[in-house]
Amino acid sequence: MPIWSPKSVDLPITEVQLKGLLKRYDKNGDGRLSRAELREAFRGLGLNFSGWRAGQALRHSDRNGDGYISEEEMKELIKYAASKWGFSVTLC
Ligand SMILES: [Ca+2]
Ligand SMILES: [Ca+2]
Structure with missing residues (x-):
């Protein structure tokens, strides 16, 4: 079951919601998103x-250059997605 259908992409979503959603794709539970996990997350978002x-997104948001998106860097990622891809994200 898709957790977020493509049709609902235009609906406002809060940063917290999007973060929570991204975290569900942290399959190995290390608290960071690898490129592969990000890919799955974006696919899950339709x-x-x-x-x-x-x-x-990784190139833009990976501030410390370790190849992963940490919880801290997710904020950047969300801003990036919002400005580049037209997500309506309520930043908080
Ligand atoms: Ca991970
Ligand atoms: Ca990083």
Whole structure:
């Protein structure tokens, strides 16, 4: 069951909600999102080119350059997704 259908992408979602959603894709539970986990997350969100987007988002949001998105960096990721891909995210 999709947790967020493509049709609902236009609906406002809060940063907290989106964060919670992203965390569900942290499959190995290390608290960070790898590129592969990001790709799955974006696919789960109904985004096309999820692999490409994962690479773009990672490059933009990975502040410390370790190749993973930490909880801290998720904020950047969400801002990036909101500005680039037209997510209506309520930042809080
Ligand atoms: Ca992980
Ligand atoms: Ca990082």
